[in-house]
Amino acid sequence: MNKFIQHTGIVAPLDRANVDTDMIIPKQFLKSIKRSGFGAFLFDEIRYLDEGVADQDCSNRPLNEDFILNQPRYTQSSVLLARVNFGCGSSREHAPWALEDFGFKSIIAPSFADIFYNNCFKNGLLPVVLSEEIVAQLFAECDAQAGYELKIDLERQVVVTPSGEEFAFEVEAFRKHCLLNGLDDIDLTMQSVDAIKAYEAKRKVVAPWLFGAIKGY
Amino acid sequence: MAGQTLYDKLFDAHIVRQNDDGSALLYIDLQLLHEVTSPQAFEGLRLAGRKPWRIDANLATPDHNVPTTKRDGGVAAIVDPISRIQVQTLDDNCEDFGILEFKMNDIRQGIVHVVGPEQGATLPGATVVCGDSHTATHGAFGALAHGIGTSEVEHVLATQCLITRKMKNMLIKVEGDLGLGVTAKDLVLHIIGVLGTAGGTGYAIEFGGSTLADISMEGRMTICNMAIEAGARVGMVAVDQITIDYVEGRPFAPKGVQWQQAVAAWADLHSDADAVFDTVVEINAAAIIPQVTWGTSPEMVVAVDAKVPNPANETDPVKVDGINRALVYMGLSADQLITEIKLDRVFIGSCTNSRIEDMRDAAKVAKGRTVAASIKEAIVVPGSGLVKAQAEAEGLDKIFVAAGFEWREPGCSMCLAMNPDKLEPGEHCASTSNRNFEGRQGNGGRTHLVSPAMAAAAAINGKFVDVREMMEA
Numbered sequence: 001m002n003k004f005i006q007h008t009g010i011v012a013p014l015d016r017a018n019v020d021t022d023m024i025i026p027k028q029f030l031k032s033i034k035r036s037g038f039g040a041f042l043f044d045e046i047r048y049l050d051e052g053v054a055d056q057d058c059s060n061r062p063l064n065e066d067f068i069l070n071q072p073r074y075t076q077s078s079v080l081l082a083r084v085n086f087g088c089g090s091s092r093e094h095a096p097w098a099l100e101d102f103g104f105k106s107i108i109a110p111s112f113a114d115i116f117y118n119n120c121f122k123n124g125l126l127p128v129v130l131s132e133e134i135v136a137q138l139f140a141e142c143d144a145q146a147g148y149e150l151k152i153d154l155e156r157q158v159v160v161t162p163s164g165e166e167f168a169f170e171v172e173a174f175r176k177h178c179l180l181n182g183l184d185d186i187d188l189t190m191q192s193v194d195a196i197k198a199y200e201a202k203r204k205v206v207a208p209w210l211f212g213a214i215k216g217y
Numbered sequence: 218m219a220g221q222t223l224y225d226k227l228f229d230a231h232i233v234r235q236n237d238d239g240s241a242l243l244y245i246d247l248q249l250l251h252e253v254t255s256p257q258a259f260e261g262l263r264l265a266g267r268k269p270w271r272i273d274a275n276l277a278t279p280d281h282n283v284p285t286t287k288r289d290g291g292v293a294a295i296v297d298p299i300s301r302i303q304v305q306t307l308d309d310n311c312e313d314f315g316i317l318e319f320k321m322n323d324i325r326q327g328i329v330h331v332v333g334p335e336q337g338a339t340l341p342g343a344t345v346v347c348g349d350s351h352t353a354t355h356g357a358f359g360a361l362a363h364g365i366g367t368s369e370v371e372h373v374l375a376t377q378c379l380i381t382r383k384m385k386n387m388l389i390k391v392e393g394d395l396g397l398g399v400t401a402k403d404l405v406l407h408i409i410g411v412l413g414t415a416g417g418t419g420y421a422i423e424f425g426g427s428t429l430a431d432i433s434m435e436g437r438m439t440i441c442n443m444a445i446e447a448g449a450r451v452g453m454v455a456v457d458q459i460t461i462d463y464v465e466g467r468p469f470a471p472k473g474v475q476w477q478q479a480v481a482a483w484a485d486l487h488s489d490a491d492a493v494f495d496t497v498v499e500i501n502a503a504a505i506i507p508q509v510t511w512g513t514s515p516e517m518v519v520a521v522d523a524k525v526p527n528p529a530n531e532t533d534p535v536k537v538d539g540i541n542r543a544l545v546y547m548g549l550s551a552d553q554l555i556t557e558i559k560l561d562r563v564f565i566g567s568c569t570n571s572r573i574e575d576m577r578d579a580a581k582v583a584k585g586r587t588v589a590a591s592i593k594e595a596i597v598v599p600g601s602g603l604v605k606a607q608a609e610a611e612g613l614d615k616i617f618v619a620a621g622f623e624w625r626e627p628g629c630s631m632c633l634a635m636n637p638d639k640l641e642p643g644e645h646c647a648s649t650s651n652r653n654f655e656g657r658q659g660n661g662g663r664t665h666l667v668s669p670a671m672a673a674a675a676a677i678n679g680k681f682v683d684v685r686e687m688m689e690a
Contacts, residue, residue, distance in 0.1 A: 016542075017535045018414055018514050022654040027633045031282065031299040033256035033306050035367075051660040054299050083535055085415040088448065089654060090633075091350040092254065093366035114384075114418055114450050115350060115364055122368035172382070173238040185368070186265070189376045192234055192242060196270075196378055199233040199244050207342065209471030209479050210246045214273050214338055216317055217468060 002124030003182035009078030020089035039101030087116025220489025227361035246343035250277035252307035254348025258371035270377040285625035327601020330568035337467025357437035359456035359486035391428040393503035398685035401436030402668035406508035417449030435574035446515035455487035512543035527551035561644040563595035567632035570649035571600030582673035588621035589679030647675035
């Protein structure tokens with residue numbers, strides 16, 4: 001997994017609440033058996049005027065010019081700013097894959113849906129929760145200044161504005177450790193093989209019906 | 218010391234290791250797999266040279282991509298080549314890793330959340346995960362069940378564990394009797410309207426109270442299924458005799474002495490009388506009438522006799538923006554009567570409402586009536602091959618077909634339109650599924666979530682009607 005230590009990048013303001021993962025990456029692109037190549041289809045239904053098809057070349061598709069990621073000042077953005085409950089709905093990890101593949105490193109919102117929030121950390125993407133008031137301020141600043149950038153410093157757990165104002169954010173110690181070091185969860189869990197085996201041995205005694213029952217018939 | 222909630226008990230019983238920062242390594246008893254969120258996980262295992270930790274803790278079936286029309290040709294006959302490769306990849310991965318799969322034309326195939334309980338793979342007291350947010354369904358059995366991402370699917374395959382942390386406890390206490398024609402679906406839609414789409418974020422929800430004690434397992438699954446639409450990964454109902462009776466005798470359920478042992482162990486799967494919840498929400502079931510969503514989030518729900526909301530009555534600017542956006546997308550006007558919305562298609566199915574009871578509810582309304590000429594298509598998609606067979610044994614398929622509905626093969630179908638069943642831009646659909654997001658049922662499609670009985674009534678009338686009027690007739 002990619003490390004995340006700190007990142008400074010252009011901010012794209014997506015002024016919507018309850019952005020669901022169907023909107024982030026529509027269903028037809030979930031048919032891929034790969035983990036990459038979703039960036040061209042990020043926000044497909046609101047980004048293009050035609051209906052997208054999996055695996056297609058998007059270079060000549062008609063663009064919805066009103067959509068932020070099609071506006072020249074935001075095409076190079078790598079920090080997404082959004083409203084409450086970002087990433088709600090389907091558990092599809094294709095949503096963080098698409099955001100990451102587009103070039104986003106971090107998403108800032110007042111709140112995130114649980115599964116999406118969790119999935120981000122598995123892909124080197126940092127979701128940052130700031131209060132609704134602060135997010136509103138960032139929207140206003142972003143709107144007022146072309147090329148508006150934010151610095152997200154995971155080590156210090158702060159978001160820094162161009163004027164040097166800092167906003168602290170929370171992140172769980174374990175998730176932070178994994179992101180800072182680009183650690184793979186499975187490798188870490190494999191260090192607990194003995195504990196898993198010991199638990200399993202006890203479980204077999206307490207609930208033997210959960211072992212060996214699922215087999216062909 | 219205060220008593221424990223059902224969630225506390227289930228979580229604590231599965232802790233392999235508790236870390237100082239609050240995270241825990243949790244043991245997973247069952248993982249359900251389908252074709253959409255598993256290929257990258259299997260690929261990850263392969264690349265790292267890993268094997269599944271426990272083959273017998275996994276069960277797979279293809280559901281999202283499978284066609285619901287005649288499919289005698291098997292996987293090779295799936296028209297969309299990308300869908301075909303995805304279903305074939307699941308078959309190949311299960312074969313390679315030795316995981317039990319009910320393949321496309323096996324009578325036991327169906328939507329994972331219908332198949333798991335139907336086979337007795339989903340059991341009380343177990344932890345159940347699946348790369349699908351509607352995994353909360355299985356909580357209806359007093360199990361701890363939730364959706365996970367593909368990286369976690371791989372993690373569970375490799376280690377039989379999940380790195381997670383404990384959620385907060387919410388009790389939704391429902392009292393009073395549901396009226397005639399008012400179903401579990403109406404109840405859960407109403408609850409989502411009360412909580413809001415993010416009201417359950419960070420919580421494990423237990424649905425309790427006297428109303429739940431009278432609801433069937435099918436109804437409880439419908440309710441738990443939609444916990445995620447209120448933001449909660451987990452929905453649960455305590456174990457009682459209804460649960461035990463449903464599980465007994467199913468293929469993977471315990472037998473003989475183990476059955477006795479299991480039933481004894483499951484007796485503790487309820488919240489203690491003195492358990493403390495972080496939040497309690499009380500709902501009066503008797504006051505609920507059939508529900509219809511009008512907008513593009515499941516929280517945008519009203520009673521069938523109500524009007525589409527007017528943003529002028531809302532003060533929160535984010536909500537006003539949401540209502541305005543939804544009105545435009547849905548092609549509706551503020552204060553329009555719900556019963557005036559003209560419909561184009563009707564979909565009865567999905568992991569929310571495709572079990573035998575749902576089929577019966579819809580058939581009861583459809584019997585002896587005809588789908589309105591203005592409806593382009595009304596499809597009924599049973600949740601599994603076994604549900605389909607049971608419905609046919611009861612003659613329900615004949616009732617549907619005589620009324621002008623299409624009777625289909627099992628799968629997720631138009632709930633998310635990954636297979637050929639989908640809406641055209643601008644079409645309104647009465648759907649028994651779980652999400653009315655923009656484009657969910659097809660690019661530009663407009664979804665209205667309802668119960669199976671309400672969907673059948675809407676098909677007959679070409680627009681929404683209070684199904685209770687048709688029941689009294």
